[in-house]
Amino acid sequence: MPRALDSNTRDALAERLKFYRDLGLTDFYRRPVEAASAVTREIDAPSSESVAAGAVSAAPNGPGSGVAAQDSAVQAAQPNLIGEEPTIKTRKVFSAPPQIAGAVPVEERAAALQAIREDLGDCTRCALHKGRNTIVFGVGNPAARLMFVGEGPGADEDAQGEPFVGRAGQLLNNMIAAMGLKREECYIANIVKCRPPGNRTPEPDEANTCSPFLFRQIDVVRPQVLVALGATAATYLLGARQPLAGLRGRIHAFRGTSLIVTYHPAFLLRDPRQKKEAWADLQIAMKELGLKAPAKA
Ligand code: SF4
Numbered sequence: 001m002p003r004a005l006d007s008n009t010r011d012a013l014a015e016r017l018k019f020y021r022d023l024g025l026t027d028f029y030r031r032p033v034e035a036a037s038a039v040t041r042e043i044d045a046p047s048s049e050s051v052a053a054g055a056v057s058a059a060p061n062g063p064g065s066g067v068a069a070q071d072s073a074v075q076a077a078q079p080n081l082i083g084e085e086p087t088i089k090t091r092k093v094f095s096a097p098p099q100i101a102g103a104v105p106v107e108e109r110a111a112a113l114q115a116i117r118e119d120l121g122d123c124t125r126c127a128l129h130k131g132r133n134t135i136v137f138g139v140g141n142p143a144a145r146l147m148f149v150g151e152g153p154g155a156d157e158d159a160q161g162e163p164f165v166g167r168a169g170q171l172l173n174n175m176i177a178a179m180g181l182k183r184e185e186c187y188i189a190n191i192v193k194c195r196p197p198g199n200r201t202p203e204p205d206e207a208n209t210c211s212p213f214l215f216r217q218i219d220v221v222r223p224q225v226l227v228a229l230g231a232t233a234a235t236y237l238l239g240a241r242q243p244l245a246g247l248r249g250r251i252h253a254f255r256g257t258s259l260i261v262t263y264h265p266a267f268l269l270r271d272p273r274q275k276k277e278a279w280a281d282l283q284i285a286m287k288e289l290g291l292k293a294p295a296k297a
Protein backbone atom coordinates (compact mmCIF):
# COMPACT_ATOMS: atom_id res chain seq x y z
CA MET A 1 0.00 0.00 0.00
CA PRO A 2 1.42 3.44 -0.85
CA ARG A 3 2.08 5.59 2.21
CA ALA A 4 -0.29 8.57 2.62
CA LEU A 5 1.45 11.94 2.36
CA ASP A 6 1.08 14.47 5.13
CA SER A 7 -0.40 17.82 4.18
CA ASN A 8 2.96 19.67 4.27
CA THR A 9 4.49 17.22 1.81
CA ARG A 10 1.40 17.41 -0.39
CA ASP A 11 1.53 21.21 -0.43
CA ALA A 12 5.25 21.16 -1.23
CA LEU A 13 4.67 18.74 -4.10
CA ALA A 14 1.79 20.85 -5.41
CA GLU A 15 4.01 23.95 -5.34
CA ARG A 16 6.78 22.10 -7.18
CA LEU A 17 4.28 20.89 -9.77
CA LYS A 18 3.05 24.45 -10.30
CA PHE A 19 6.64 25.64 -10.64
CA TYR A 20 7.37 23.11 -13.39
CA ARG A 21 4.12 23.91 -15.15
CA ASP A 22 4.99 27.59 -15.14
CA LEU A 23 8.23 26.59 -16.79
CA GLY A 24 6.18 25.08 -19.58
CA LEU A 25 6.30 21.42 -18.54
CA THR A 26 2.59 20.98 -18.82
CA ASP A 27 1.77 17.32 -19.02
CA PHE A 28 3.08 15.29 -16.14
CA TYR A 29 1.11 12.19 -16.93
CA ARG A 30 2.81 12.08 -20.29
CA ARG A 31 5.99 10.07 -20.63
CA PRO A 32 9.07 12.17 -21.37
CA VAL A 33 10.60 11.08 -24.64
CA GLU A 34 13.50 12.07 -26.78
CA ALA A 35 12.62 14.37 -29.61
CA ALA A 36 12.11 11.57 -32.14
CA SER A 37 8.37 12.21 -32.24
CA ALA A 38 8.81 15.92 -32.48
CA VAL A 39 11.73 16.26 -34.82
CA THR A 40 11.06 19.22 -37.00
CA ARG A 41 11.56 19.13 -40.71
CA GLU A 42 13.30 21.71 -42.81
CA ILE A 43 10.94 23.21 -45.36
CA ASP A 44 11.18 25.65 -48.20
CA ALA A 45 9.37 28.44 -46.47
CA PRO A 46 8.03 31.01 -48.92
CA SER A 47 9.69 34.37 -48.64
CA SER A 48 7.70 37.34 -47.48
CA GLU A 49 8.05 38.80 -50.95
CA SER A 50 6.48 35.74 -52.57
CA VAL A 51 3.59 35.70 -50.16
CA ALA A 52 0.32 36.69 -51.72
CA ALA A 53 -0.15 39.73 -49.58
CA GLY A 54 -3.72 40.35 -48.65
CA ALA A 55 -4.88 36.80 -49.36
CA VAL A 56 -6.61 36.79 -46.01
CA SER A 57 -7.20 40.48 -45.87
CA ALA A 58 -10.88 40.29 -46.75
CA ALA A 59 -11.63 39.59 -43.12
CA PRO A 60 -12.77 42.34 -40.80
CA ASN A 61 -10.12 43.98 -38.68
CA GLY A 62 -10.30 45.17 -35.13
CA PRO A 63 -9.94 43.86 -31.63
CA GLY A 64 -10.48 40.14 -31.30
CA SER A 65 -11.60 37.98 -28.44
CA GLY A 66 -10.73 34.57 -27.10
CA VAL A 67 -6.95 34.74 -26.92
CA ALA A 68 -5.09 35.96 -23.89
CA ALA A 69 -2.63 38.82 -23.90
CA GLN A 70 0.09 36.16 -23.91
CA ASP A 71 0.00 36.12 -27.71
CA SER A 72 0.72 39.84 -27.82
CA ALA A 73 3.73 39.39 -25.58
CA VAL A 74 5.03 36.56 -27.72
CA GLN A 75 4.46 38.54 -30.86
CA ALA A 76 6.22 41.60 -29.52
CA ALA A 77 9.46 39.67 -29.19
CA GLN A 78 9.06 37.78 -32.41
CA PRO A 79 11.48 38.05 -35.31
CA ASN A 80 10.29 37.47 -38.86
CA LEU A 81 11.23 33.86 -39.50
CA ILE A 82 9.71 33.53 -42.93
CA GLY A 83 12.38 34.16 -45.48
CA GLU A 84 15.17 33.35 -43.05
CA GLU A 85 17.03 30.08 -43.30
CA PRO A 86 15.03 27.56 -41.26
CA THR A 87 17.01 25.37 -38.89
CA ILE A 88 16.26 21.84 -37.70
CA LYS A 89 15.74 21.80 -33.96
CA THR A 90 15.49 18.76 -31.77
CA ARG A 91 14.27 19.07 -28.24
CA LYS A 92 12.81 17.07 -25.44
CA VAL A 93 9.02 17.06 -25.21
CA PHE A 94 6.34 15.16 -23.36
CA SER A 95 4.55 12.57 -25.43
CA ALA A 96 0.80 12.66 -25.83
CA PRO A 97 -1.38 9.75 -24.72
CA PRO A 98 -0.92 6.66 -26.90
CA GLN A 99 -2.31 6.99 -30.38
CA ILE A 100 -5.25 4.79 -31.39
CA ALA A 101 -3.71 1.82 -33.18
CA GLY A 102 -4.57 1.75 -36.86
CA ALA A 103 -6.68 4.20 -38.79
CA VAL A 104 -10.43 4.18 -38.22
CA PRO A 105 -12.09 3.32 -41.56
CA VAL A 106 -13.46 6.45 -43.22
CA GLU A 107 -17.05 5.23 -43.08
CA GLU A 108 -16.78 4.68 -39.31
CA ARG A 109 -15.23 8.01 -38.38
CA ALA A 110 -18.47 9.92 -37.80
CA ALA A 111 -19.65 7.21 -35.41
CA ALA A 112 -16.24 7.12 -33.70
CA LEU A 113 -16.40 10.87 -33.12
CA GLN A 114 -19.93 10.52 -31.79
CA ALA A 115 -18.69 7.87 -29.36
CA ILE A 116 -16.07 10.30 -28.06
CA ARG A 117 -18.80 12.94 -27.66
CA GLU A 118 -20.87 10.47 -25.68
CA ASP A 119 -17.87 9.64 -23.46
CA LEU A 120 -17.50 13.34 -22.77
CA GLY A 121 -21.15 13.52 -21.73
CA ASP A 122 -22.30 16.52 -19.72
CA CYS A 123 -18.70 16.96 -18.65
CA THR A 124 -17.77 18.39 -15.25
CA ARG A 125 -14.19 17.11 -15.25
CA CYS A 126 -12.67 20.58 -14.87
CA ALA A 127 -13.76 23.93 -13.46
CA LEU A 128 -14.63 25.35 -16.87
CA HIS A 129 -17.99 23.58 -16.83
CA LYS A 130 -19.23 26.11 -14.25
CA GLY A 131 -19.39 29.03 -16.68
CA ARG A 132 -20.29 27.38 -19.95
CA ASN A 133 -23.56 27.33 -21.82
CA THR A 134 -22.56 24.67 -24.32
CA ILE A 135 -19.80 22.13 -24.78
CA VAL A 136 -18.09 22.99 -28.06
CA PHE A 137 -16.96 19.59 -29.22
CA GLY A 138 -15.67 20.18 -32.74
CA VAL A 139 -17.12 20.35 -36.20
CA GLY A 140 -16.38 19.36 -39.76
CA ASN A 141 -15.53 16.48 -42.03
CA PRO A 142 -14.71 13.35 -39.99
CA ALA A 143 -12.23 12.37 -42.73
CA ALA A 144 -10.74 15.83 -43.24
CA ARG A 145 -7.26 16.12 -44.70
CA LEU A 146 -6.82 19.43 -42.87
CA MET A 147 -7.64 20.09 -39.22
CA PHE A 148 -7.40 23.30 -37.21
CA VAL A 149 -7.02 23.44 -33.44
CA GLY A 150 -7.58 26.66 -31.50
CA GLU A 151 -7.48 27.56 -27.82
CA GLY A 152 -11.05 27.47 -26.52
CA PRO A 153 -14.56 28.70 -27.24
CA GLY A 154 -15.38 32.41 -27.01
CA ALA A 155 -18.77 33.96 -26.35
CA ASP A 156 -20.17 33.28 -29.84
CA GLU A 157 -18.95 29.70 -29.82
CA ASP A 158 -20.33 29.13 -26.31
CA ALA A 159 -23.72 30.41 -27.48
CA GLN A 160 -23.82 28.41 -30.71
CA GLY A 161 -21.94 25.25 -29.72
CA GLU A 162 -19.62 25.45 -32.71
CA PRO A 163 -15.95 26.47 -32.81
CA PHE A 164 -14.82 29.60 -34.66
CA VAL A 165 -18.16 31.20 -35.49
CA GLY A 166 -17.49 34.80 -34.42
CA ARG A 167 -15.30 37.37 -36.13
CA ALA A 168 -12.23 35.19 -35.65
CA GLY A 169 -14.22 32.37 -37.21
CA GLN A 170 -15.02 34.53 -40.23
CA LEU A 171 -11.31 35.21 -40.64
CA LEU A 172 -10.54 31.50 -40.33
CA ASN A 173 -13.15 30.82 -43.04
CA ASN A 174 -11.41 33.37 -45.26
CA MET A 175 -8.05 31.72 -44.60
CA ILE A 176 -9.50 28.33 -45.53
CA ALA A 177 -11.04 29.78 -48.70
CA ALA A 178 -7.70 31.33 -49.63
CA MET A 179 -6.26 27.81 -49.49
CA GLY A 180 -8.87 26.68 -52.02
CA LEU A 181 -10.93 24.73 -49.49
CA LYS A 182 -14.31 25.04 -47.81
CA ARG A 183 -14.82 25.10 -44.05
CA GLU A 184 -16.95 21.92 -44.28
CA GLU A 185 -14.02 20.06 -45.81
CA CYS A 186 -11.89 20.68 -42.70
CA TYR A 187 -12.26 19.60 -39.08
CA ILE A 188 -12.09 22.33 -36.42
CA ALA A 189 -11.72 21.92 -32.64
CA ASN A 190 -10.14 23.53 -29.60
CA ILE A 191 -7.82 22.53 -26.76
CA VAL A 192 -10.66 23.04 -24.26
CA LYS A 193 -14.32 22.53 -25.07
CA CYS A 194 -15.84 24.98 -22.57
CA ARG A 195 -15.46 28.74 -22.58
CA PRO A 196 -12.90 30.02 -20.05
CA PRO A 197 -14.31 32.93 -18.01
CA GLY A 198 -13.54 36.28 -19.61
CA ASN A 199 -11.88 34.44 -22.50
CA ARG A 200 -8.77 33.91 -20.40
CA THR A 201 -6.16 31.34 -21.39
CA PRO A 202 -7.09 27.86 -20.11
CA GLU A 203 -5.22 26.83 -16.98
CA PRO A 204 -2.84 23.86 -17.41
CA ASP A 205 -5.07 21.57 -15.35
CA GLU A 206 -8.07 22.51 -17.52
CA ALA A 207 -6.17 21.99 -20.79
CA ASN A 208 -4.64 18.74 -19.58
CA THR A 209 -8.00 17.43 -18.45
CA CYS A 210 -9.75 18.26 -21.71
CA SER A 211 -7.04 17.64 -24.32
CA PRO A 212 -7.14 13.80 -24.20
CA PHE A 213 -10.57 14.04 -25.85
CA LEU A 214 -9.05 16.24 -28.56
CA PHE A 215 -6.23 13.74 -29.09
CA ARG A 216 -8.83 11.03 -29.60
CA GLN A 217 -10.60 13.23 -32.16
CA ILE A 218 -7.29 13.79 -33.97
CA ASP A 219 -6.63 10.04 -33.99
CA VAL A 220 -10.04 9.37 -35.53
CA VAL A 221 -9.90 12.12 -38.16
CA ARG A 222 -6.20 11.48 -38.92
CA PRO A 223 -5.72 14.67 -40.89
CA GLN A 224 -2.75 14.87 -43.17
CA VAL A 225 -2.05 18.36 -41.86
CA LEU A 226 -2.92 19.81 -38.48
CA VAL A 227 -2.67 23.57 -37.97
CA ALA A 228 -2.22 24.82 -34.41
CA LEU A 229 -3.76 28.28 -34.11
CA GLY A 230 -1.82 30.26 -31.51
CA ALA A 231 0.56 29.58 -28.66
CA THR A 232 -1.90 27.72 -26.43
CA ALA A 233 -2.82 25.19 -29.11
CA ALA A 234 0.84 24.68 -29.99
CA THR A 235 1.78 24.25 -26.32
CA TYR A 236 -0.76 21.57 -25.52
CA LEU A 237 -0.41 19.71 -28.80
CA LEU A 238 3.37 19.57 -28.71
CA GLY A 239 3.54 19.27 -24.92
CA ALA A 240 6.12 22.01 -24.53
CA ARG A 241 5.83 25.71 -23.97
CA GLN A 242 7.79 27.70 -26.49
CA PRO A 243 7.38 31.09 -28.13
CA LEU A 244 5.63 30.89 -31.47
CA ALA A 245 8.80 32.22 -33.08
CA GLY A 246 10.50 28.90 -32.37
CA LEU A 247 7.64 26.84 -33.75
CA ARG A 248 6.43 28.64 -36.88
CA GLY A 249 7.89 28.21 -40.34
CA ARG A 250 8.54 24.47 -40.04
CA ILE A 251 6.76 21.14 -39.98
CA HIS A 252 6.46 19.15 -36.76
CA ALA A 253 5.82 15.41 -36.96
CA PHE A 254 2.87 14.80 -34.65
CA ARG A 255 0.73 11.66 -34.22
CA GLY A 256 1.15 10.72 -37.85
CA THR A 257 0.28 14.19 -39.11
CA SER A 258 2.29 17.20 -40.23
CA LEU A 259 1.71 19.88 -37.62
CA ILE A 260 2.13 23.53 -38.59
CA VAL A 261 1.93 26.39 -36.12
CA THR A 262 0.53 29.80 -36.96
CA TYR A 263 -1.18 32.75 -35.31
CA HIS A 264 -4.67 32.54 -33.83
CA PRO A 265 -7.19 34.41 -36.02
CA ALA A 266 -8.24 36.55 -33.03
CA PHE A 267 -4.63 37.70 -32.76
CA LEU A 268 -4.62 38.50 -36.48
CA LEU A 269 -7.72 40.64 -35.95
CA ARG A 270 -5.78 42.59 -33.33
CA ASP A 271 -2.67 42.87 -35.48
CA PRO A 272 -3.60 42.51 -39.17
CA ARG A 273 0.04 43.14 -40.18
CA GLN A 274 0.75 39.52 -39.22
CA LYS A 275 -1.71 38.13 -41.78
CA LYS A 276 1.11 37.98 -44.30
CA GLU A 277 3.09 35.74 -41.99
CA ALA A 278 0.05 33.57 -41.30
CA TRP A 279 -0.46 33.18 -45.03
CA ALA A 280 3.15 32.03 -45.35
CA ASP A 281 2.42 29.37 -42.70
CA LEU A 282 -0.69 28.27 -44.57
CA GLN A 283 1.33 27.96 -47.74
CA ILE A 284 3.49 25.39 -45.96
CA ALA A 285 0.29 23.49 -45.17
CA MET A 286 -0.86 23.80 -48.78
CA LYS A 287 2.42 22.42 -50.03
CA GLU A 288 2.04 19.40 -47.71
CA LEU A 289 -1.49 18.89 -49.03
CA GLY A 290 -0.53 19.45 -52.67
CA LEU A 291 -2.89 22.42 -52.94
CA LYS A 292 -2.56 25.47 -55.11
CA ALA A 293 -4.18 28.76 -54.18
CA PRO A 294 -7.25 29.41 -56.35
CA ALA A 295 -6.90 32.08 -59.02
CA LYS A 296 -8.38 35.39 -57.95
CA ALA A 297 -11.67 36.20 -59.67
FE1 SF4 B 1 -15.01 18.86 -19.52
FE2 SF4 B 1 -13.32 19.91 -21.28
FE3 SF4 B 1 -15.42 21.32 -20.45
FE4 SF4 B 1 -13.39 20.87 -18.78
S1 SF4 B 1 -13.31 22.07 -20.67
S2 SF4 B 1 -15.58 20.67 -18.30
S3 SF4 B 1 -12.75 18.79 -19.41
S4 SF4 B 1 -15.47 19.44 -21.65
